[in-house]
Amino acid sequence: MTDLQWGRVSNDAFNVALFSYVAAMVGYFAYLAFRRTSFWAIARTVASVGLFANVVCVVTRGFAAHRVPWGNMYEYSVLLALLVVAGYLLIVEGYYKIHTLGGFALMFSVFTMAIAVSFLYVGPGPLVPALNSYWIKIHVVAAISGSSLFALGGGVLTILFLVQDRRERRQVATLRAQEPPPIMGGSVDVDAPPDFAPDADEPTAGDVVRRGVLPTAATLDRMAYRVIAFAFPVWTFAVIAGAIWAQRAWGRYWGWDPKETWSFVTWVIYAGYLHARSTSGWKGRPAAVIALVGFVSLLITYYAVNLWIVGLHSYKGF
Amino acid sequence: MRTALILLLMLALASVAGSLVPQWPNSPERVVRFQLDHPLVGAFYGRAGLFDVFGSWWFVLITTLLFVSLVACLFPRTRALVRALRQRPVQAREIDSFRLYEERVVPADPARVIDGSRRVLRRRMFRVARDDDGRPALAAEKGALREVGSLLFHWAFLLIVVGVIYGKGTGFTGRAVVVEGKTWIDAQANYDGQLRTGRFFNGDFTGAGIHLRGFEDTYRRSGQPMDFVSHVDLLDAQGNVVKQTDIRVNDPASIDGIEFFQYGFGWAPVVEVRRGGEVISSEPITFVQDTAPEGVPQLAMPWHGILKLPFLDPEAGLTLELWPDSRAWLQLRTTGESVAMTGEFQPIMFFKVFRGDLTDTSPLSLDTSVMRQAGRGVVGAGQTVDLRTGEALAEGASSKGLTISFPELRQYSVLQVSRDRGVPMVLLAAILVLLGLLPALYTSRRKVWVRAEPNENGTVLKVGGFALQRKPQFDEEFSKLVDAMARAAGEVPAVEEKERVSSR
Ligand code: HEM
Numbered sequence: 001m002t003d004l005q006w007g008r009v010s011n012d013a014f015n016v017a018l019f020s021y022v023a024a025m026v027g028y029f030a031y032l033a034f035r036r037t038s039f040w041a042i043a044r045t046v047a048s049v050g051l052f053a054n055v056v057c058v059v060t061r062g063f064a065a066h067r068v069p070w071g072n073m074y075e076y077s078v079l080l081a082l083l084v085v086a087g088y089l090l091i092v093e094g095y096y097k098i099h100t101l102g103g104f105a106l107m108f109s110v111f112t113m114a115i116a117v118s119f120l121y122v123g124p125g126p127l128v129p130a131l132n133s134y135w136i137k138i139h140v141v142a143a144i145s146g147s148s149l150f151a152l153g154g155g156v157l158t159i160l161f162l163v164q165d166r167r168e169r170r171q172v173a174t175l176r177a178q179e180p181p182p183i184m185g186g187s188v189d190v191d192a193p194p195d196f197a198p199d200a201d202e203p204t205a206g207d208v209v210r211r212g213v214l215p216t217a218a219t220l221d222r223m224a225y226r227v228i229a230f231a232f233p234v235w236t237f238a239v240i241a242g243a244i245w246a247q248r249a250w251g252r253y254w255g256w257d258p259k260e261t262w263s264f265v266t267w268v269i270y271a272g273y274l275h276a277r278s279t280s281g282w283k284g285r286p287a288a289v290i291a292l293v294g295f296v297s298l299l300i301t302y303y304a305v306n307l308w309i310v311g312l313h314s315y316k317g318f
Numbered sequence: 319m320r321t322a323l324i325l326l327l328m329l330a331l332a333s334v335a336g337s338l339v340p341q342w343p344n345s346p347e348r349v350v351r352f353q354l355d356h357p358l359v360g361a362f363y364g365r366a367g368l369f370d371v372f373g374s375w376w377f378v379l380i381t382t383l384l385f386v387s388l389v390a391c392l393f394p395r396t397r398a399l400v401r402a403l404r405q406r407p408v409q410a411r412e413i414d415s416f417r418l419y420e421e422r423v424v425p426a427d428p429a430r431v432i433d434g435s436r437r438v439l440r441r442r443m444f445r446v447a448r449d450d451d452g453r454p455a456l457a458a459e460k461g462a463l464r465e466v467g468s469l470l471f472h473w474a475f476l477l478i479v480v481g482v483i484y485g486k487g488t489g490f491t492g493r494a495v496v497v498e499g500k501t502w503i504d505a506q507a508n509y510d511g512q513l514r515t516g517r518f519f520n521g522d523f524t525g526a527g528i529h530l531r532g533f534e535d536t537y538r539r540s541g542q543p544m545d546f547v548s549h550v551d552l553l554d555a556q557g558n559v560v561k562q563t564d565i566r567v568n569d570p571a572s573i574d575g576i577e578f579f580q581y582g583f584g585w586a587p588v589v590e591v592r593r594g595g596e597v598i599s600s601e602p603i604t605f606v607q608d609t610a611p612e613g614v615p616q617l618a619m620p621w622h623g624i625l626k627l628p629f630l631d632p633e634a635g636l637t638l639e640l641w642p643d644s645r646a647w648l649q650l651r652t653t654g655e656s657v658a659m660t661g662e663f664q665p666i667m668f669f670k671v672f673r674g675d676l677t678d679t680s681p682l683s684l685d686t687s688v689m690r691q692a693g694r695g696v697v698g699a700g701q702t703v704d705l706r707t708g709e710a711l712a713e714g715a716s717s718k719g720l721t722i723s724f725p726e727l728r729q730y731s732v733l734q735v736s737r738d739r740g741v742p743m744v745l746l747a748a749i750l751v752l753l754g755l756l757p758a759l760y761t762s763r764r765k766v767w768v769r770a771e772p773n774e775n776g777t778v779l780k781v782g783g784f785a786l787q788r789k790p791q792f793d794e795e796f797s798k799l800v801d802a803m804a805r806a807a808g809e810v811p812a813v814e815e816k817e818r819v820s821s822r
Contacts (some may be wrong), residue, residue, distance in 0.1 A: 135568075233755045240748045249568045251491065251579035251736045253744065254482070256372045257344065258337040268330040272323055274759070 006064035013057035014078065018113045020050025021085065021106050028102035032214075040099050047085060047106060054082040070140045076302075077116030081109035083148035091152075096223060098215050104156045115303075135245035142238035143263075146231050147298060150270070153227030154295040158288045161220035165285060168217050221283055224291060232270050239263050262301035269294035322391060325384040332380060336371030339363060343370060343514065347609075385479055392472055399465050406447035407457035413767045413782030418793065420800045422779045424807040428454035428770035431777045434806030435768045438799065444766065456768040464787070467757030474750035481747055485740015487516040494528065494578070494735050497586045497602045498728040501529040501553065504576060504735065524574040527553035531562075533583055533729040537660040541615065546580050548731040565733065575737055582732035585621050585642055587667065587724040591705070595716035599627060604730050605640050606682065617658035618646060624684050626676055633676045634692070634720075635684045636705075639668040642727065644698070665727055670694045671705050697722055762787035766799065779804060 001009075027043025030036075058079055062069035069075050088105035092098050214220070242263070247253040254260060273290040276282040340348035349369050353360035367374030413419065424431055432454045439446045444458040492513035496502040504524045506513070529551040536544045548565040552573040563571045570579045586602040605621035621640040627633065641647040643659035644666045650656060674689030695708025702711045705720040766783040781800045785792035 229759050233752060233759065236755060237752055240752065243748070244745070245568075247741065248570060249579070251570065251577060251581075251734045252738070253741065255344065256333065256336055256341065261333045261337040265330045265333055268326055272327065275323055 001063075003064045003066070006060045010057050010060040010064055013053045013060060014113070014117065016053035017050045017057055017081075018110065018117070020046050020053060021081070021110045021113070024050055025103050025106035025110055028100075028106060032100055032103060040102075043102060044089075044093070044099075047089065047102060051082065051085050051089065054078065054085065058082060068137050068140075070137075070144065072122055073120040074116050074122055076140070076144060077112050077120060079144050080148055080151075080302075081112045081116075083145055084109050084112070084151055087148055087152050091227065092223070098219075098223075100214055101156065101160065104160060105152065108151055108156055135241060135248060139238060139241040139245050142234055142241055146235035146238045147302060149227055149231030149234060150266070150295065150298050153224045153231055154270070154273075154291040154298065157220055157224035157227060158291040158295065160214060161217055161224055161288055162285065162292075164214045164220055165217040165288075217284070221288070224288070225277060225283075228270060228273060228291060228294075232267075232274060235263075235267060235270070239267060259301065262297065266294055266297040266301050269297055322384060322387040325380055325387060328380050329377075329384060332371055332377055335368060339368045339371070341370060341372070343373070381479065385476065388472065388476055392469065392476070395465075396469055396473075399462070399469060402465075403462055407445055407459045407765070409447075409449055409455055409457045410767045410782065413769060413780060416782040416784050418784060418796045419780075419782045420797070421781075422800065422804040423773070423775050423777070424779050424804055425776040426808045428772055428777050431770040431779055431803075431807040432456060432768065434808075435770075435779070435781075435803040438802045438806050439766065439768075442799070444764075454770040456766075458766045458768070459764065461761050461763035461786075463757040464761045464763055465758075467754045467759075467761065470754030471751055471758050472754075474747045474754055477747035478744055478751065481740040481743035483740075485738040485744065487518040488520075489736065489738040489740070490515040490519055491734060491736035493581060494733045495604055495730055496528060496530040496548075496733065497604065497730040498530050498532055500602070501527050502733075503527045504574075509735075524576055525555035526574040526576060527557065528573075528578060528733070529553060529559075530731055533731045535583055535660070535729075537658075541617070541658045541660060546583060548580060548733065550578075565731075575739065577736055577738075579734040579736070580731070581734040584730050584732070585640055586728045586730040587623070587638075587640060587665075588726040588728060589623075589625055589636075589638065589667075590723050590725055591625070591627060592702075592717075592721045592723075594718050598629070599625070601625075602726075602728050602730075603638070605638070614656045615658040617660060618650075618656035620647075624682060626681075626684070628676055630673075630720075632673045635672045635676055635686070635689065636722070637670045637672070637684055637686075641666050641668075662727055664699060665724075666696055666698050667724055668694075668696045669703075669705075669722060697724065699724065699727065762792065764792055764795075766796075768803065777807070779807060 024043045024047035027039055027046060031039035031043055058069050058075075061075060061078070065071070070079055084105055088102060092101055092105070215223070239260075242260070243253040246255065246260070269290065273287060273294060276287050276290055340352050342349050353364070363369055367376065371377055426434075432448070436446050436448070436456055439456065439458045442460070444460040445462075446456055446458040449455040449457075490513060492509040494502045494504075494508065495510065502508055504526050506521065506523060531549040531551060533549070534545070534547045536546075538544050546567055550563060550565055550571065551559045552561045552563065552571060554560050554574065560573060561571075565571045565578055565580050567580045570577045572578070584607070585605045587605065588600060588602045590597055591599040603623045603625055605623040607616065607619045607621055610616045610619050621642065623638040623640065625636040625638060627635070641659065642665045643657075643661065643663040645663060646657045646659045647666065670691060671693040672684065672686045672689035673692040674686075676684075677688060678685035693704075693706040693708060695703050695705075697703040697710075700723075702717075702721050702723040703709065704711065704717055705722050711717055711721060763786040764783065765785075766781065769780040771778045771780065779800075781796075781803060783792070783796050783799075
């Protein structure tokens with residue numbers, strides 16, 4: 001096949017992926033609303049089809065451009081969407097066996113891909129020499145993986161936690177008004193299992209507090225922490241790999257260029273988050289606020305710096 | 319701890335400011351533009367050091383305080399860790415109050431049960447202590463790696479700061495402009511003012527040299543750059559060629575601890591001026607470009623150079639404008655379209671001659687205020703043109719007056735030169751940061767206590783335990799551990815299986 005054909009295949013696969021993600025997102029939300037397992041089964045299948053198309057989109061893009069398919073903002077975004085969906089299916093559904101969060105993870109990917117195709121699209125083509133390095137491949141893979149994990153943990157799961165936490169508090173308040181308060185309390189520990197099983201798909205009879213379909217706030221809180229704790233070393237590695245690349249390309253491993261600065265800021269915020277949890281014993285809402293601040297910083301690192309702030313990383317050429 | 323984190327947050331906030339306000343070291347022209355556009359705010363920013371956040375006194379202050387407070391809290395933590403590692407695990411008073419607690423009846427005497435359990439625990443890398451008073455009891459713990467990793471991470475983070483200060487402080491970065499066929503020596507004067515030195519730099523330039531054999535820039539058909547290569551010889555301080563190599567973007571070369579990075583390039587025509595047929599000036603001149611306006615490719619812009627002839631009377635200066643590809647000039651003239659000049663094609667050079675006093679010593683500018691224009695014209699490659707009349711001389715003819723020609727169109731390469739002795743230290747520290755981070759985040763501390771009490775059927779094995787982190791994972795590990803201890807004490811596996819089934 002010619003480059004042009006590969007490029008066309010990639011674009012078609014992009015459309016299939018985006019369309020599938022939208023459909024799967026709707027399916028997951030329908031599952032959330034009506035709790036019919038068949039909705040979940042369909043949504044997951046469609047999401048998997050979308051994921052496959054997304055992989056095809058990335059791989060054929062690489063064939064079309066004769067290089068690794070992560071050389072510009074459009075390609076980063078497609079890869080980011082891919083990793084968030086893959087991360088969701090593998091970690092949240094595969095490992096935690098929680099099926100209700102798909103709509104939110106897919107929503108993130110849908111937005112990312114929609115922005116990519118509307119504002120960031122460029123045809124497949126070779127890289128400018130500054131990006132043509134072996135370290136950039138390592139750096140970008142790590143940065144994209146770290147970003148997707150932070151987006152999942154600090155963004156999606158944290159927002160869901162805040163929503164669920166608010167709902168539970170309301171319900172507890174209603175309960176309190178009706179009967180004498182239950183004995184509350186417990187030790188502060190990030191990893192402690194909640195007192196009731198985190199089995200999200202089988203609401204136990206009489207579980208008044210947890211009538212909703214989302215996992216409990218405590219479960220979401222713990223999942224967010226786990227995912228962020230996983231993302232942090234990946235991000236650290238990405239920053240280090242970026243510094244190594246900068247050393248080779250520009251003769252300085254660190255120059256406070258806006259991209260570098262903002263990845264450092266994101267790193268510091270999540271280091272603060274980890275400290276707050278492990279040394280100050282914070283959890284729940286205060287910790288979630290830090291995670292959200294980190295997420296905003298991540299978005300700035302990712303979008304604002306590339307699009308509006310001038311720097312070496314703006315990829316405008318040599 | 320709290321102080322250090324607040325300082326770290328302040329560092330982050332300062333960095334944010336540094337990414338929003340234009341920074342002098344990164345983009346001086348944007349700082350100047352900002353100051354022109356907002357004179358008042360600009361003056362305030364300048365006073366507050368906001369145009370050079372990362373070099374400002376308050377940034378240095380925050381870093382220093384962070385450093386001090388980190389050291390202050392790392393010492394006690396390290397000492398505590400060393401003490402904890404030396405200490406034997408402590409026996410517990412009551413073990414049946416732990417959330418994880420199991421009893422098994424095993425057919426062996428207590429001493430054997432304890433020996434077996436000890437073996438099981440040690441095989442699983444627990445540190446185990448027997449009871450000091452000889453009672454059949456054990457205390458065991460595991461997971462000091464978490465604290466070790468955490469401390470390694472924090473110390474390594476400090477080492478990064480040290481490496482950065484050492485490397486940047488004793489190092490320098492500058493730019494070397496080398497014309498094809500010329501040699502550049504690492505010495506203060508050769509940086510043309512484009513030099514930034516660290517606070518502790520003591521002027522020890524190496525005297526090493528770099529000879530540019532050739533430069534190549536290649537482009538794709540779309541005009542996108544493909545490769546920039548400087549073919550160079552590296553010379554030591556005695557002038558001996560040490561190495562022949564290429565410098566590309568992303569592929570630097572180094573000698574005597576200084577590194578050369580491909581940074582930029584340009585045209586350097588050899589401009590020859592003759593008087594009465596005799597050469598009076600023949601030098602490659604480095605030409606530069608103006609920044610292209612929005613929408614125009616940078617390479618579509620013409621190149622400008624200056625030639626000064628102070629030995630003439632009156633003195634003379636020439637402003638030169640080079641179009642390395644004359645088709646681009648023609649295109650702009652006829653259709654108004656700007657095309658990038660990615661290579662040499664029938665180059666042409668426009669010139670203006672000024673006579674009078676040369677008041678400006680810079681090689682890159684010509685102050686014509688006290689001079690008068692004394693001619694203009696254009697010269698093509700291979701042509702010779704009269705400076706005053708602007709007329710081309712016939713082939714082989716000579717003129718009594720001044721003539722100009724450019725027999726050769728060379729290129730020059732701009733190399734970023736830097737020396738940073740902290741790089742290996744920072745790299746090592748960064749690797750240690752990662753190595754420390756993994757156990758600090760993913761391992762957990764676990765404690766286990768064992769008792770063996772005789773009863774009529776043999777011995778009751780009592781095991782209690784808890785984990786400081788990762789409790790759900792430990793639940794599973796704990797029951798496997800108890801199984802293994804019971805087996806080591808002679809519990810028959812078949813019975814154990816039956817017991818487990820029936821207990822479900
Ligand atoms: C005075 C300064 C500091 C003190 C006393 C301190 C203390 C601690 C403590 C007690 C832990 C918990 C270790 C564990 O859970 O086993 C920790 C973890 C950590 N610290 Fe610090 N820290 C300091 C500064 C910093 C700085 C400046 C950074 C980063 C830039 C940082 C990053 C981390 C990280 C990433 C962890 C791992 C988080 C975790 O274990 O959950 N710390 N620190």
